[in-house]
Amino acid sequence: xxxxxxxxxxxxxxxxxxxxxxxxxxxxxxxxxxxxxxxxxxxxxxxxxxxxxxxxxxxxxxxxxxxxxxxxxxxxxxxxxxxxxxxxxxxxxxxxxxxxxxxxxxxxxxxxxxxxxxxxxxxxxxxxxxxxxxxxxxxxxxxxxxxxxxxxxxxxxxxxxxxxxxxxxxxxxxxxxxxxxxxxxxxxxxxxxxxxxxxxxxxxxxxxxxxxxxxxxxxxxxxxxxxxxxxxxxxxxxxxxxxxxxxxxxxxxxxxxxxxxxxxxxxxxxxxxxxxxxxxxxxxxxxxxxxxxxxxxxxxxxxxxxxxxxxxxxxxxxxxxxxxxxxxxxxxxxxxxxxxxxxxxxxxxxxxxxxxxxxxxxxxxxxxxxxxxxxxxxxxxxxxxxxxxxxxxxxxxxxxxxxxxxxxxxxxxxxxxxxxxxxxxxxxxxxxxxxxxxxxxxxxxxxxxxxxxxxxxxxxxxxxxxxxxxxxxxxxxxxxxxxxxxxxxxxxxxxxxxxxxxxxxxxxxxxxxxxxxxxxxxxxxxxxxxxxxxxxxxxxxxxxxxxxxxxxxxxxxxxxxxxxxxxxxxxxxxxxxxxxxxxxxxxxxxxxxxxxxxxxxxxxxxxxxxxxxxxxxxxxxxxxxxxxxxxxxxxxxxxxxxxxxxxxxxxxxxxxxxxxxxxxxxxxxxxxxxxxxxxxxxxxxxxxxxxxxxxxxxxxxxxxxxxxxxxxxxxxxxxxxxxxxxxxxxxxxxxxxxxxxxxxxxxxxxxxxxxxxxxxxxxxxxxxxx
Amino acid sequence: xxxxxxxxxxxxxxxxxxxxxxxxxxxxxxxxxxxxxxxxxxxxxxxxxxxxxxxxxxxxxxxxxxxxxxxxxxxxxxxxxxxxxxxxxxxxxxxxxxxxxxxxxxxxxxxxxxxxxxxxxxxxxxxxxxxxxxxxxxxxxxxxxxxxxxxxxxxxxxxx
Numbered sequence: 001x002x003x004x005x006x007x008x009x010x011x012x013x014x015x016x017x018x019x020x021x022x023x024x025x026x027x028x029x030x031x032x033x034x035x036x037x038x039x040x041x042x043x044x045x046x047x048x049x050x051x052x053x054x055x056x057x058x059x060x061x062x063x064x065x066x067x068x069x070x071x072x073x074x075x076x077x078x079x080x081x082x083x084x085x086x087x088x089x090x091x092x093x094x095x096x097x098x099x100x101x102x103x104x105x106x107x108x109x110x111x112x113x114x115x116x117x118x119x120x121x122x123x124x125x126x127x128x129x130x131x132x133x134x135x136x137x138x139x140x141x142x143x144x145x146x147x148x149x150x151x152x153x154x155x156x157x158x159x160x161x162x163x164x165x166x167x168x169x170x171x172x173x174x175x176x177x178x179x180x181x182x183x184x185x186x187x188x189x190x191x192x193x194x195x196x197x198x199x200x201x202x203x204x205x206x207x208x209x210x211x212x213x214x215x216x217x218x219x220x221x222x223x224x225x226x227x228x229x230x231x232x233x234x235x236x237x238x239x240x241x242x243x244x245x246x247x248x249x250x251x252x253x254x255x256x257x258x259x260x261x262x263x264x265x266x267x268x269x270x271x272x273x274x275x276x277x278x279x280x281x282x283x284x285x286x287x288x289x290x291x292x293x294x295x296x297x298x299x300x301x302x303x304x305x306x307x308x309x310x311x312x313x314x315x316x317x318x319x320x321x322x323x324x325x326x327x328x329x330x331x332x333x334x335x336x337x338x339x340x341x342x343x344x345x346x347x348x349x350x351x352x353x354x355x356x357x358x359x360x361x362x363x364x365x366x367x368x369x370x371x372x373x374x375x376x377x378x379x380x381x382x383x384x385x386x387x388x389x390x391x392x393x394x395x396x397x398x399x400x401x402x403x404x405x406x407x408x409x410x411x412x413x414x415x416x417x418x419x420x421x422x423x424x425x426x427x428x429x430x431x432x433x434x435x436x437x438x439x440x441x442x443x444x445x446x447x448x449x450x451x452x453x454x455x456x457x458x459x460x461x462x463x464x465x466x467x468x469x470x471x472x473x474x475x476x477x478x479x480x481x482x483x484x485x486x487x488x489x490x491x492x493x494x495x496x497x498x499x500x501x502x503x504x505x506x507x508x509x510x511x512x513x514x515x516x517x518x519x520x521x522x523x524x525x526x527x528x529x530x531x532x533x534x535x536x537x538x539x540x541x542x543x544x545x546x547x548x549x550x551x552x553x554x555x556x557x558x559x560x561x562x563x564x565x566x567x568x569x570x571x572x573x574x575x576x577x578x579x580x581x582x583x584x585x586x587x588x589x590x591x592x593x594x595x596x597x598x599x600x601x602x603x604x605x606x607x608x609x610x611x612x613x614x615x616x617x618x619x620x621x622x623x624x625x626x627x628x629x630x631x632x633x634x635x636x637x638x639x640x641x642x643x644x645x646x647x648x649x650x651x652x653x654x655x656x657x658x659x660x661x662x663x664x665x666x667x668x669x670x671x672x673x674x675x676x677x678x679x680x681x682x683x684x685x686x687x688x689x690x691x692x693x694x695x696x697x698x699x700x701x702x703x704x705x706x707x708x709x710x711x712x713x714x715x716x717x718x719x720x721x722x723x724x725x726x727x728x729x730x731x732x733x734x735x736x737x738x739x740x741x742x743x744x745x746x747x748x749x750x751x752x753x754x755x756x757x758x759x760x761x762x763x764x765x766x767x768x769x770x
Numbered sequence: 771x772x773x774x775x776x777x778x779x780x781x782x783x784x785x786x787x788x789x790x791x792x793x794x795x796x797x798x799x800x801x802x803x804x805x806x807x808x809x810x811x812x813x814x815x816x817x818x819x820x821x822x823x824x825x826x827x828x829x830x831x832x833x834x835x836x837x838x839x840x841x842x843x844x845x846x847x848x849x850x851x852x853x854x855x856x857x858x859x860x861x862x863x864x865x866x867x868x869x870x871x872x873x874x875x876x877x878x879x880x881x882x883x884x885x886x887x888x889x890x891x892x893x894x895x896x897x898x899x900x901x902x903x904x905x906x907x908x909x910x911x912x913x914x915x916x917x918x919x920x921x922x923x924x925x926x927x928x929x930x
Contacts, residue, residue: 022865029873030861032808032848036874039807129793212908214812214820215874264810264874265908296813488871488909658868662910666871669911693817693906701912702903 015568016500017721020658023492024511029262037218037234037261038293045220046075046124048282048292049131050275051138052302053113053120056147056368056686057162060113060120060140068123068137073130076285077138078278079121080108084250088165098272100247102337106371107248107277113142114162114336115370116687117301119274124282124290147368147686148177151310151331154365162336162366179338180364182346184418192325192357196316198397204386206735206753207679208308208333211375212670212698215264216294217303221279225287228255229280234263236270236485237524242516245277256280259515260485263525267670268374269304271524297691304373305680307332307340311386313349321398323409325357326350328386332364332379335371340364341379344460347419348732349383351458352406352428352624353391354415368686374526376667377459377728381674381735385753388455388736393749402454402740403436403626417622427650427714428624432456434710435626440646449633450643451745456626457732461725462527463617467520468537470498470545470611476596477508480541483522484534486513488666488727489659493531494538496655497721501542502595503569520614528725531655532716533617535723545611552598552605557590569595621716621724625649627668627733631741638761640676640742645734646708652716652724664730665707671734673699679754779840781806782850790837797821799837800847808848808877812906819905822878823847829885829904848877851884859922859929860884867918871909878905883919891927895920 028034065077088101109118121138125131146160153159154177161175170181193199219233229251235241238258246253263270275292282290294303312329328349332340346362395405410428417423435441435454445452469481480498484490491511499506522534550564553571557564565572573590602609630643647664654660677697681690690696715722739750748763772792779786781804790799795814800806800823809832812818816831823832824846851858860883863869870876879902886893886901893901898919899912907915 020868023868025873026865026870027857027861029870029876030848030857030864030880031852032806032877034873035807036810038811039801041802041805128798129791212906213872213874214818214906214908215810215872216812262874263872264812265872267908293811296815296818489868656868658914659871662868662871662914665911665913666909670908692815693813694815698906698908700903700906701899701916704912706916707911707913 016496016506017655021506023489024495025491034262036264040220040232042289044288046286046288046290047128047131048122048124048279048290049135050119051121051135053118055113055142055144056116057145058113058142061143062141064139068134071134073126074134076124076282078281078285080110082281104248115368122278124286149367149682149686151333151365154367177366178363179334179366182343182362184346184360187357189325189327189357189359193316195324197319198394199316200390200393201314202390202751204311204751206309206382208305209674209678210300210305211267211269213265216299217274218293219275219279220289220291221283222289223280223284230257231276232259232261233276234261236266236526238516239521240524241273241276244273248277257515257517263485263487266487267376268526271374271526300691301688302370304371306375307372309382313386313390315390317394321400321405321408323355326355328360330362333367334364335369337371340372345379345383348380348458349387350418352411352456353409354411376731380459380732384457384732385735389739392740403432406456407432425717426622427712430712430714431624431626431648431650434648434712435628438646438710440644440708441628445630449745451741452630453737453740454628455733455736457729459623459729461621461623462529463533463619464523464529465616466522466534466537467614468541470541472545472599472609474599476599479510479512480538481512481514482534483519484530485525487525490530493655497535497538498542528727532621532723532725537613537615540613541611544613545609548609549598553593555605619718621652623650623724623729625729625733627737629737629741631745633745638757642705644705647730648710648712649730650712650714651726653713653722654711660711660726661709663726664709667730668707668734669699669704671731675735675738677754677756775838777838777841780844792838794837795833796835796837796840797832806847806849810874819878820875822881829882859925863918863922867914869914869918875907879915887923
């Protein structure tokens with residue numbers, strides 16, 4: 001079945017937007033020429049390696065680096081001693097809340113190590129092999145402490161404490177592992193449950209999982225003797241790398257330049273720093289450029305996976321299928337330092353529905369695991385596993401089709417959001433209807449041990465700050481410069497938006513992603529914000545260029561600015577019937593001037609034409625997705641095969657439909673991996689036991705079927721092009737959809753992720769209770 | 771440290787000699803010694819396929835092969851796939867079908883797909899999925915990759 005595009009709105013006609021050109025950076029990527037972080041090399045380059053803790057929780061009694069320094073070829077050895085101590089305070093970097101004290105402690109442990117893989121020291125040497133050897137010569141004396149691996153253990157009254165200074169608002173003055181608590185409340189849940197005919201109450205446990213980007217973290221640090229530093233690295237947020245590294249290193253922000261390399265996947269995991277400041281420390285110490293690249297094992301042990309979680313949920317509805325109340329208790333693993341996405345989990349878990357009575361309690365809990373980082377719709381997927389499976393059960397009890405049940409209770413324009421003002425125009429109902437109308441959902445599924453499941457999901461999508469420059473070249477072509485690393489084809493969209501406004505073909509617009517010295521502040525490539533916010537900056541910058549083009553035409557014609565229009569790439573004197581430069585006779589008697597003609601004469605009409613824009617988009621474009629999967633369960637082994645999958649998603653407006661489909665398919669694949677296989681497996685000592693792709697098992701193309709897509713386009717009323725952002729929400733429904741499909745295939749309701757063969761087999765062998 | 775060795779190979783059709791340490795992987799030699807950074811390091815355990823090259827026409831993870839093992843062998847990397855500035859049909863179809871997002875796995879997929887089409891010009895969809903199962907992609911869900919390979923096979927057959 002071919003992927004299809006079904007716009008449900010979008011009367012506006014576009015020339016470039018909505019087409020499928022080849023991406024401008026494509027050739028470099030299929031020929032191996034594209035330069036990723038690890039591909040950079042410089043004269044005199046040294047190679048850096050990190051020594052990591054073998055313990056989940058231990059006191060560092062001593063570190064001796066003297067022997068390592070003596071090894072021939074070793075040029076620098078550094079530890080946490082070389083970093084300034086930072087005050088514990090709450091700080092905000094773009095959308096990321098960050099405490100510099102904890103950020104610094106994650107770069108290098110001081111006093112205690114808090115997870116298996118926590119960085120302790122680093123070496124730079126003339127070859128990676130010598131650096132590796134030198135790590136073995138660093139002597140660290142540890143005093144092991146009991147590891148605290150789960151939220152249950154960490155929340156106990158007498159739990160071992162990870163961070164002695166950590167306090168929360170609920171129990172002030174008391175040491176704790178609970179770093180944060182949020183309550184969201186509306187109506188009266190008790191009354192709501194009294195009004196319910198059916199109530200379902202379940203408890204869910206989901207495992208910690210990793211983003212699984214194929215490119216490991218990397219950085220090349222070059223410290224210059226004038227006190228400046230340059231960092232080349234693969235990152236979603238070069239400006240965040242700059243500000244975070246400056247904080248950790250005690251440098252002024254303006255003295256660091258970050259050059260974003262091509263990025264080999266991130267999914268949220270490359271929005272913070274690990275190697276970046278260390279490469280600068282080693283470069284400063286050695287006087288040479290230092291390249292650092294993590295191994296896969298380091299990525300899994302010591303970058304930022306997303307939280308495992310425990311979620312208790314109770315929902316009630318009437319016989320007619322109206323949800324009357326929902327109550328949620330949720331606790332997410334933050335990792336070794338505060339900051340799980342539990343608040344986002346709390347704000348998303350009931351977001352697709354209009355429910356009068358809700359109560360949500362959410363806990364951010366530190367445990368001896370790596371500090372979590374963002375992962376595609378952070379916090380929402382775990383949450384949806386709980387809410388979307390319980391909703392399936394309620395629909396089943398009512399005897400209502402699960403999509404009809406969702407449509408009946410679904411949020412629409414004016415419905416209250418769990419946190420924030422009522423929704424503007426959103427496309428939840430349309431997304432459900434698109435799934436209901438899909439060839440997949442309309443098809444019959446038959447066969448033993450087979451089942452179909454659906455689920456839906458919500459993600460906020462953000463706006464925030466972006467900058468863009470549009471340069472009009474002398475030959476009438478253009479370049480568009482932004483600070484948003486292109487993680488999935490966004491450069492194509494930027495070129496398309498500029499081409500649309502300028503009346504150019506997309507081939508005549510070259511998009512460039514530049515460094516932190518060359519463009520205004522731009523927040524992370526994350527929160528599905530690039531096409532929305534950076535796209536808006538490009539739209540505004542292109543319009544700024546158009547304004548200048550009109551000024552040049554007005555000057556040439558000695559007319560007023562207001563008397564000039566810009567139509568299909570031509571400046572036209574108002575009253576002209578034709579927009580073509582080739583029709584010199586017009587009603588006004590003034591021949592139109594093409595962009596090309598104006599660009600060629602720019603030097604004589606006022607100099608170069610450069611459009612600029614800086615935006616801070618305070619609104620968001622809420623996005624919804626729906627997933628339908630067919631599964632076959634092998635009752636002998638507990639293995640689940642995905643037979644068919646369809647995803648529908650509200651994109652607002654699809655600028656480049658192929659890359660919108662790509663986001664939908666990619667998120668679905670990650671969600672299916674999360675559903676069936678992926679998990680962090682720690683032993684009782686808190687040592688991670690699956691530190692490679694062999695046993696951190698991500699889906700291969702043999703595990704997945706074709707992923708059918710239906711793009712829904714309910715334009716975002718707050719964006720001039722209607723864009724909502726598309727990067728994240730498709731990961732949210734798949735685990736719940738698979739759980740629902742398994743339930744319909746076997747009668748067993750799964751409450752654990754992943755639903756791997758051993759777990760499913762165990763559940764299947766339990767006596768069934770209704 | 772063992773003595774460095776001289777290794778003679780044919781690399782992307784040209785005779786190439788290089789000097790390497792016996793402990794260096796072929797991937798490391800390609801990237802660090804020869805500057806061919808198109809082959810990518812994703813795992814160093816042979817699980818992700820981002821470093822795939824052809825050795826005497828067979829796909830291999832260059833991270834699992836020592837540089838010195840390349841002695842007397844023909845090695846093909848992504849840098850040698852296009853015919854001058856004319857892209858291989860697989861490369862062209864990957865572009866047209868939007869089969870790459872971040873692009874880090876793309877060289878490995880192209881190499882594995884080329885090995886498949888070289889030995890089986892008419893693969894079925896399951897053939898393609900089987901042949902590419904040693905390559906991990908985290909961005910695309912594989913859908914557009916599989917379609918591009920099938921489409922390239924059709925085009926190569928039509929041109930033959």
